Amino acid sequence: MHLEAELGGGDTSETTGAETAGDTAVARPGRSAPDEIIGRLFRQACEDRRLREGFELLQSVANLRPTFTAAAEVSELPTSVRLARGPAPVRLVCFSSQVALAGVHQYARFASAFRDVRDVVALAVPGFADGEPLPATDEALVGLLARMVREQVGDEPYAVLGSSSGGILAHATAARLGEEGRAPRGVALLDTYVPGDDSLGQFEDQLLGGMFEREAGFARMDAARLSAMSWYFNLLGDWAPKQLAAPVLLVRAGEPMAGGESLAPEQWQTQWTAADTVVDVPGNHFTMMEDLAGTTARVVDDWLRTLEA
Numbered sequence: 001m002h003l004e005a006e007l008g009g010g011d012t013s014e015t016t017g018a019e020t021a022g023d024t025a026v027a028r029p030g031r032s033a034p035d036e037i038i039g040r041l042f043r044q045a046c047e048d049r050r051l052r053e054g055f056e057l058l059q060s061v062a063n064l065r066p067t068f069t070a071a072a073e074v075s076e077l078p079t080s081v082r083l084a085r086g087p088a089p090v091r092l093v094c095f096s097s098q099v100a101l102a103g104v105h106q107y108a109r110f111a112s113a114f115r116d117v118r119d120v121v122a123l124a125v126p127g128f129a130d131g132e133p134l135p136a137t138d139e140a141l142v143g144l145l146a147r148m149v150r151e152q153v154g155d156e157p158y159a160v161l162g163s164s165s166g167g168i169l170a171h172a173t174a175a176r177l178g179e180e181g182r183a184p185r186g187v188a189l190l191d192t193y194v195p196g197d198d199s200l201g202q203f204e205d206q207l208l209g210g211m212f213e214r215e216a217g218f219a220r221m222d223a224a225r226l227s228a229m230s231w232y233f234n235l236l237g238d239w240a241p242k243q244l245a246a247p248v249l250l251v252r253a254g255e256p257m258a259g260g261e262s263l264a265p266e267q268w269q270t271q272w273t274a275a276d277t278v279v280d281v282p283g284n285h286f287t288m289m290e291d292l293a294g295t296t297a298r299v300v301d302d303w304l305r306t307l308e309a
Contacts, residue, residue: 080123083114161187164192
């Protein structure tokens with residue numbers, strides 16, 4: 001399972017959908033009794049190292065939620081937020097990851113480096129907001145995400161990006177848009193691991209701990225978010241990348257998470273092989289998108305400029 005750090009701060013200028021991100025404080029309602037019970041039971045299962053039972057609980061909740069089988073069935077699109085504006089010709093579309101704390105806010109620090117440089121838009125994943133349906137299939141999911149990208153970029157040149165598991169969605173959506181004749185200029189993956197790669201799974205305790213530690217400061221882990229996380233782990237568990245016509249940049253963490261200092265890089269770094277350019281940046285899986293997000297952003301921007309030349 002791929003759980004990643006959440007990012008906060010930064011302003012936003014345009015918001016659509018069910019949630020907002022940025023400097024404006026948003027009142028978060030108190031957690032309902034079912035949310036409190038589900039969250040507490042899942043946390044306890046993680047602390048007791050009973051992850052299978054914990055995720056079975058979340059999957060049972062997810063199985064009771066409504067689903068959609070085609071993009072046309074979704075009348076209200078998930079959140080999209082413009083995080084930066086700038087004159088560079090290739091705009092950047094970022095995909096949220098599929099963990100309980102994920103959302104457009106995870107790119108706020110990263111996107112701040114692009115202000116007055118290029119347009120950066122972040123897209124939320126369907127099903128993480130209360131009342132949103134979940135995708136019945138990966139085809140339904142990618143169809144909706146492709147629709148969201150088209151609505152954001154129109155006929156303008158663009159690239160897609162995803163951090164950690166968000167890279168899976170960026171890559172899959174790029175493949176769909178390529179089939180539709182509207183391929184991106186490039187695809188950027190930020191420390192993304194292919195499902196089934198155990199290089200990141202060995203840090204399961206650190207990943208789960210990081211998620212719980214960040215809840216108070218970021219998104220509330222309610223039943224919708226927790227059950228959606230479990231749903232996506234199952235939905236995308238067997239996903240494999242297709243060959244893309246667009247160039248792919250893989251930005252890898254240059255440092256392991258705590259506990260991995262004695263391991264060789266090939267034992268903890270992502271084993272994603274289908275990338276045209278690979279760059280290692282300072283920081284680990286979390287910090288490269290937190291305190292060191294500016295450095296990560298500059299690597300991405302330098303690569304985007306090569307696509308504009």
